Amino acid sequence: xxxxxxxxxxxxxxxxxxxxxxxxxxxxxxxxxxxxxxxxxxxxxxxxxxxxxxxxxxxxxxxxxxxxxxxxxxxxxxxxxxxxxxxxxxxxxxxxxxxxxxxxxxxxxxxxxxxxxxxxxxxxxxxxxxxxxxxxxxxxxxxxxxxxxxxxxxxxxxxxxxxxxxxxxxxxxxxxxxxxxxxxxxxxxxxxxxxxxxxxxxxxxxxxxxxxxxxxxxxxxxxxxxxxxxxxxxxxxxxxxxxxxxxxxxxxxxxxxxxxxxxxxxxxxxxxxxxxxxxxxxxxxxxxxxxxxxxxxxxxxxxxxxxxxxxxxxxxxxxxxxxxxxxxxxxxxxxxxxxxxxxxxxxxxxxxxxxxxxxxxxxxxxxxxxxxxxxxxxxxxxxxxxxxxxxxxxxxxxxxxxxxxxxxxxx
Numbered sequence: 001x002x003x004x005x006x007x008x009x010x011x012x013x014x015x016x017x018x019x020x021x022x023x024x025x026x027x028x029x030x031x032x033x034x035x036x037x038x039x040x041x042x043x044x045x046x047x048x049x050x051x052x053x054x055x056x057x058x059x060x061x062x063x064x065x066x067x068x069x070x071x072x073x074x075x076x077x078x079x080x081x082x083x084x085x086x087x088x089x090x091x092x093x094x095x096x097x098x099x100x101x102x103x104x105x106x107x108x109x110x111x112x113x114x115x116x117x118x119x120x121x122x123x124x125x126x127x128x129x130x131x132x133x134x135x136x137x138x139x140x141x142x143x144x145x146x147x148x149x150x151x152x153x154x155x156x157x158x159x160x161x162x163x164x165x166x167x168x169x170x171x172x173x174x175x176x177x178x179x180x181x182x183x184x185x186x187x188x189x190x191x192x193x194x195x196x197x198x199x200x201x202x203x204x205x206x207x208x209x210x211x212x213x214x215x216x217x218x219x220x221x222x223x224x225x226x227x228x229x230x231x232x233x234x235x236x237x238x239x240x241x242x243x244x245x246x247x248x249x250x251x252x253x254x255x256x257x258x259x260x261x262x263x264x265x266x267x268x269x270x271x272x273x274x275x276x277x278x279x280x281x282x283x284x285x286x287x288x289x290x291x292x293x294x295x296x297x298x299x300x301x302x303x304x305x306x307x308x309x310x311x312x313x314x315x316x317x318x319x320x321x322x323x324x325x326x327x328x329x330x331x332x333x334x335x336x337x338x339x340x341x342x343x344x345x346x347x348x349x350x351x352x353x354x355x356x357x358x359x360x361x362x363x364x365x366x367x368x369x370x371x372x373x374x375x376x377x378x379x380x381x382x383x384x385x386x387x388x389x390x391x392x393x394x395x396x397x398x399x400x401x402x403x404x405x406x407x408x409x410x411x
Contacts, residue, residue: 026155031146033203034139035162037097040197041135042163044104046170047190048128049268053175053253054183061117063254063378067370070250072122074363077129081357084137085349093145096138098201104131105194111187129363131194133356141348142204144340152340157279157333164279164329168272171265227347228354233396233405234338235358237299240392241331242362243369244306247385248324250366255378256314267317274325282330291334291341292397298331299393307386310379 055061055069080087088096107127114121139159147155174186228235253264282294305324312320339355340348373381395401 026147026151026158028146030205031143031155033200033205034142034146035159037197037200037204038135038139038159038162039166040193040200041097041101041104041131042166043170044101044108044190044193044197045128045132045163046166046168047174047186047193048108048125049167049249050171050174050178050186050253051125052250053257053264054178054186055117055121056254056257058178058183059114059116059121063251063373064370065117066250066254067366067368067373069117069122069125070246071364071367071370072126073129073132074246074360074366075129076126077133078357078360078364080130080133081353081360084133084353084356087134088137088141088349091138092206093138093142094201094204094206096134097142097204098198100131100134100138101194101198101201103127103134105191105198107131108187108191108194112184129360133360136356137349137352140336140340140352144343144348146205152337154333156336156340157329160332160336161276161279161329164275165272167275168269171268175263175265227343227351231339231351231354232408234295234335235354237295237331237392237396238335238355239358239362240389241299241302241335242359243365244302244362244385244389245324245328246363246366247369247382248306248309248320251370251373251378251381252309252314252317255309256317258378259314261314261317264314264317267321270318270321271325271328274322275329276325278326278329279333291337295331295334295338296393296397296399298327298334299397300390301327302331303386303388303390303393305386306382306389310382310386313379 052066052070055066061069091099104127107124110124110127111121114124140156143155143159144152174189177189178186252267256262256264301323305320305327308316308320308323336355339351343351369381369385395404
């Protein structure tokens with residue numbers, strides 16, 4: 001598998017040149033509509049970044065119960081991942097994204113009846129995992145269809161930034177609403193946003209729509225297992241950073257509450273601003289310099305961010321959030337570009353299904369991690385997860401592990 005997306009011989013940005021051809025333009029009407037639709041889904045989803053805090057503060061949940069509920073996201077999302085190809089094939093990418101918003105809205109409304117961190121709450125969180133899988137599969141496939149090949153990493157970064165940006169807006173708006181009116185008011189806000197997102201999906205191009213450029217045409221078709229095996233370092237890296245990121249996002253609020261820190265939205269704001277700055281400021285450099293190298297460096301930084309929470313604790317939420325955001329802003333589009341580079345359009349949903357599946361394996365691990373935290377405490381758990389993430393980056397992504405990857409037939 002190629003480690004980089006081929007770029008034009010001219011180092012200047014196609015969108016910055018007058019008269020850039022449509023085949024090189026990224027800011028097309030279909031792409032803008034896709035970003036807008038993702039903004040609404042991302043806002044509704046981001047409100048539930050506060051779910052661990054709401055469970056701990058309003059429903060008296062401990063770390064084990066929070067981990068149990070949050071892990072359900074990964075369980076149901078993982079269950080639906082093998083069917084992503086047939087689902088996108090039947091509903092189309094546009095219909096899949098609309099279904100994602102409707103499932104998210106239904107889950108948010110279901111939380112109005114929640115009375116604690118119980119099985120019903122876990123089921124509703126699991127539905128959000130299904131919604132995420134649908135939005136991920138349908139949205140990424142549309143993004144790869146619309147974006148020029150030489151700008152795939154940048155396009156994926158911007159698409160992800162649409163929901164990432166809401167990671168600051170959602171908690172900032174929802175946290176005071178929940179504090180004043182109770183958590184159900186925040187759930188209603190999330191449901192309303194998801195319904196608007198479902199409506200906005202009607203403006204997206206369907207799968208029969210003529211592609212904006214030749215990235216929608218068949219480029220290469222690998223054998224079914226060969227394509228997956230060649231991307232295995234990327235998939236394992238996705239699983240690892242999914243666990244690391246989910247651990248930090250899920251347990252930062254309970255950790256802060258245990259240390260007497262009541263408000264955590266500053267962490268999410270710092271994280272989001274740093275991630276967006278990294279994506280918009282570095283995305284083109286990543287496309288030019290190589291996605292593999294960028295992912296390796298960001299993976300080491302990711303591990304450092306999680307480890308910093310163990311050392312610094314919740315009294316330095318802004319600093320930890322900023323470091324975490326920079327790493328997150330670089331590594332996800334870099335890894336997803338490695339998954340999607342030089343892949344036939346009909347193969348994308350299957351490979352994206354694998355990507356979503358392995359990321360959800362990381363989320364499922366929140367359940368035993370919550371139990372582990374109950375035994376060894378938050379700092380030790382964050383330290384171990386951070387060390388494992390840094391080791392993954394060295395072995396699976398960095399040049400230091402190249403000999404092992406070649407011996408296993410990983411490119």
